[in-house]
Amino acid sequence: MTEVGRARRRKEDARLVTGRTRWTDNIQLPGMLYVAFLRSPMAHARIIRVDTGAAAAQPGVVAVFSGRDFADEQGSLPCAWPVTEDLVVPDHPPMAVSEVRYVGEAVACVVATDRYKAADALSAIEIDYEPLPAVLDMTEALTEASPRVHEAGNKAFTWRFAGGDIEAAFDGAPVVVERTYVQQRLIPSAMEPRAVVATPDGEGFTVYSATQIPHILRVMLAMTTGIPEHRLRVVAPDVGGGFGSKLQVTAEEVLTLLITRRLGRPVKWTESRSEGNLTVHHGRDQLQRVAVAAELDGRIRGVKVDLLADMGAYLMLVTPGVPLLGAFMYNGIYKMDAYDFACTGVFTTKMPTDAYRGAGRPEATYALERLIDELAAEVGLDPLELRRRNWIKHEEFPYTTIAGLTYDSGNYEAATDRAMTLFGYDKLRAEQADRRDRRDPVQLGIGTSTYTEMCGLAPSRVLGSLAYGAGGWEHAGVRMLPTGKVEVVTGSTAHGQGHATAWSQIVADALGVPFDDVAVLHGDTAVASRGMDTYGSRSLTVGGIAVLQACEKVKEKARQVAAHMMEASADDVEYTAGAFRVRGTGTARTIQEIALAVFAAHDLPDGFEPALDADATYDPANFSFPHGTHLCAIEVDTETGASRIRSYVAVDDVGKVVNPLIVEGQVHGGLAQGIAQALFEEAVYDSEGNLLTTTMTDYLLPSAADLPEFVTDRTETPATSNPLGVKGVGEAGTIASTPAVVNAIVDALRPYGVHDVRMPCTPERVWRALNGGAA
């Protein structure tokens, strides 16, 4: 049996279920000091005076610093995605020096001998602020009269993109539906809070961080602080979830490193959850004005999108690029004649936004799939029938969309048919009709979402054309050890995805070694020196292919040696059933035998370099395009506004599957986060710019009791763009589920004249929508 495709239990689990973990906060080093940050209580203010004297005199305090102390060396936190030439990139000092622009911005810090003492001394720091006006609403921020977040004004950029003749599509269209949707601000909430340990290390420094991106972080720390890159080692030990929130170069990482350099001692910072809610970058926060033009039979002529995207106070690593990742997705799986997209990035005095699971694509999919349901209601068609009339048919692939992407493969019919069967679509529609007839106070809504996404970020050339600062390749190294065991080095760092298991499966098949004989090394720039890290559902589709390619190189070398060992011509040696065999004979050598022979190197082919090890760096030629059909049935109590998900069916097509267990787990987790956006979560700022949802009591992450059992299944249309046929699965569930849920709620309420409920669809919002108030 091949390993690829098998529901292997994960090798990562052993240490995680027994507590033998290596979280960053676990690290204790001799002489280590602890940092605590003092953070701005004001949304916008000038810093007039800082007095650290009293704090410095407190017991156990080793040093107290304010922004001024680092002004000459802290640089500006990087934005790696200058989306337009006229993009405004404000200076972003890791610790504020003269002005603060959001509540939570670091203004000073205490370094002490233990974490309690560091926290104690914060209250003794005196800071005088001169308040400046907060800027909170994007639309107001763009008016002339608005106070400014930065000198250069509140507009960061406007980015446009069009395909086809949009005016022709809308002019004289028999049906036009226009809507405005609010993508509320979200807090990614990985369960492990951020933590950083920096320590002097020989000639340089080692930085341990709960990060998704040790490689990018190393480059950026070098560029930001001026410490030469070869003097920096970055380690991501066990990392407790990321979802994009740890795809960042943070103030705390830079400052912890600078403090270590200043004091010459190891330093640790661990954030508290309330600190994290304030200062881990937020996600979403867009105002989406969308319109669709269509024929009476529902055929789509064109889609127009005009976005305002809240950048928050500064541009962080990929802040301005996030909405653009959605720019190619507002056409979804549908054919149309024209498409028009514009996005304006706006500064406000809030925590900066950046990537959160799906990054741009959930927003696009939400607006589109909501709009399609509205169009279905407008032309009087079943929402799935309307989709069927417009989607790309399976025989039409590869298909170049109006947004210019070439979808290599897909089968929307198959996924939809399967989902409808599992869901019992017709039966639920009948029940819905019955409840409507009976005026049942509990109405049933059915929500559909037929999504696709571009993932596997990304072809370097495409990233370059979008002005992104780096490439999208991934590196892998395969080392054959003398005893026949294998070490795989991957540049794609894991934080819960199960790389070690999946990579081992790929290697086991490719080299004919047992699954348990493969060790996967990652997350340490001294071990895995090259990498582009983990985000955008890229690990398998890019990193996994690099692993496969490195294995192919190893195999090619091994074939030469095998031929030599068996006294055959290399052309006659083939790799089948896990060994190298001389065609047409019973003679064979395993990779283990060959590895030992290469280690000894006594008798190798002439000129053969005595090593089987190989590296590969893979740059994909295209994105991959997972898709699927999600169906959600929700009961809405029209008297209380309470809603309950009755059933949720997700049929996803993520291409070939390496490990179905891991894929299902990714789907489950994605669904939970997408449903949470629809029903529970919102980062709320008050009228003065204070974040009200700083704790888990206020920011409602769903518990087991808040979520249903999911029904998941797959169709399998292999990607044609990579040799494994894989597409990526990390973000699919999140992208698909939010519109499925809200479509279901709106569907339940349509007989009452409701055509939108703002997310999160709390009982109060649903009730208000029903009772004519603002939803």
Next chain:
Amino acid sequence: MPRITVTVDGIRYDEEVEPRLLLVHLLRDRLGRTGTPIGCDTGNCGACTVMLDGKSAKSCSVLAVQADGCDVVTIEGLATGDRWHPMQTAFHQEHALQCGYCTPGMIMAAIDLLAEDPDPSEEAIREGLEGNLCRCTGYCNIVRAVRRGAQAMNEASEVTTS
């Protein structure tokens, strides 16, 4: 400073502690029992759940001095030698963890849940684990794992009682 005696995973410690020191910090920073992580500062997430005299407790919400004289079992003390507790095995088998940060607390809470209801329904499991948050799994596999763990524990106890 108060002096406390506490047994953690079978080892007895005598410690002088500040009255305000949290049990979870005693475990992690002083005793090096880092298997128990911290996920919040408001007692919401359950990541820090341990057994305190046989009952599950959020160790971020207990002062070290309150644990004086107590027996604490953490995730690190759950296995018997190399033999995992059935709930650890069940979490592994059902793929009930991804990043694993919530896992120690989840496993502890699940074991405690079964002490009161050895054969819980799916709904009872979901309600029973309400105080433990997981951001990765969407909970389906955690629910399955708890069912499986319950079965294994019941079978094991049948074997010992028969």
